[in-house]
Amino acid sequence: MSYGDPNNPYGQPQQPPQQPGYGYPQQPGQQQPYGYPQQAPQGVPPQQPGYGYPQAPQAPAGYGYPQQPGYGMQPPYASWGQRFLGLLVDMLVFLPPYIIVVIGGVSKIWALVIVGYLAVLGVAIWQLVREGSTGQTVGKQAVGIRLVKETDGQPLGFGLAFVRRLAHFLDSIACYIGWLWPAWDPKRQTFADKICSTIVIRTN
Template sequence: MSFGSPNNPYEKPQNPQQPQPGYGYPQQPQQPQQPGYGYPQQAPQGVPPQQGYPQQPGYGYPQAPQVPASAYGYPQQPGYGGQPPYANWGQRFLGFLVDMLVFAVPYVLVIVGANAKMGALSAIGGLALLGLAIYQLIIEGKNGQTLGKKALGIRLVRELDGQPIGVGMAFVRRLAHFLDSLACYLGWLWPAWDAKRQTFADKVCSTIVIRTN
């Protein structure tokens, strides 16, 4: 048994049965703990625990909600993909034609009275024309249907929410129809191929014409 060096009384004696590292015995490397085998994985930095990553459709961009046809006050029609049932060009043209026929009677009275120099008959026809025009404007603004539109089963509404546009906007839309008459009346024909079946006046006023049945 060794009691240390006689020249250094403070040196601790060594046990010959316990080999010391560094004297011919290599140290064993410490194995790191691998996650997954009984050890919980650490959450990425900056992510609150027990939360994870929310899944967003469309590569992180939320999809815009599609306005269903029921938002316009009518049940969704099959084959429209949730879009409102737009009135086609033929329905709009026939509705306009019916409205013109309604105005035909007082207009004839004005013409006949003027040619026959019958001021009273011409005045009656003129008042009837004015009254009928105001009446058509009011009912179109309040419920979206003139006499012609009602006969064809179509309605004028706001594109945003499917509600009536009001009398004031109905009057503005009538004035905006001058855009439809430009360039050889191209605006009146535009609903024949437009995706929303709109005239130029409809696009300016943000209105659409839809079917009611």
Template structure:
């Protein structure tokens, strides 16, 4: 034993560090100079980059995966619109009719306000979920063509305003989904929307 010895008590010094892990009997020490294996809870080493989904140059449509959407046919679109119009008339006509017959303008005005309220509620629902009451009954949904997500309230409102394009050339735009490849009206083409089977 000498002064300045790193091992003053004469115990054999372990030539291989254990990197802070307790030595288990029967398990060999980690080789010197090799870092320990990382277990759970440690950040993993960067591996190979993930391959991009879909094909380059084409946007991946969220909500569809790799499947092509099934477009709603003309009959489904017509039936859903008919249900929405009936719902509007149920809110508007009784009060307006009673108000006109009884010569009470306040009731007629209340019927008008109720009808407008139904229209606004339908637009908000279509923007949030892609479905009005009619679309929910029929089983269709209005979505953005490029993302497959609902339109949002603002674009759903713009789409309703754009329906005037469908009526301009003798209502041809409303008939267009009967033979169009994506079953779109003119307003759908302008707004970038599609109506799909839910």
């Protein structure tokens, strides 16, 4: 006579142990099946990506202009009034050399006339160098505006600043309409600005 399994004296069928399914609470000491999401022990902070781990791409800085709601990166374009006031101040800078030219012409002192014209040329070159390297002439600095490249917001450099100055000829033909164009243009550009891909922005 067989007494059966001593661990199962009543002869009930033995059921194999079940493995906890996905989402089943894990008991201490038990190993999770392959593919089961691992959980960090309590009190241990989650690991950070190590050196060389690919990071999320950062948004380009652009010009560094302030973010405008609903429009993205929007350069703070200078108004037509600011540009006009800056031009007036730049014209006043040429006033002393021209006074010398007038005095020399009235008194027929031709050497004084030559000195006056050389002074005009010197002021023009000085203004152009300032505008190319810093984006500001005396007038632009006085009213708080700056001339920059539209692509990267950097100063033009002497060469492009000189080309832009020559391109102002197109602003003067056809009744000076190009000088008035920034009053209604979305980017506040003259014809010379559009040709050279430049903009004038506020600095304050």
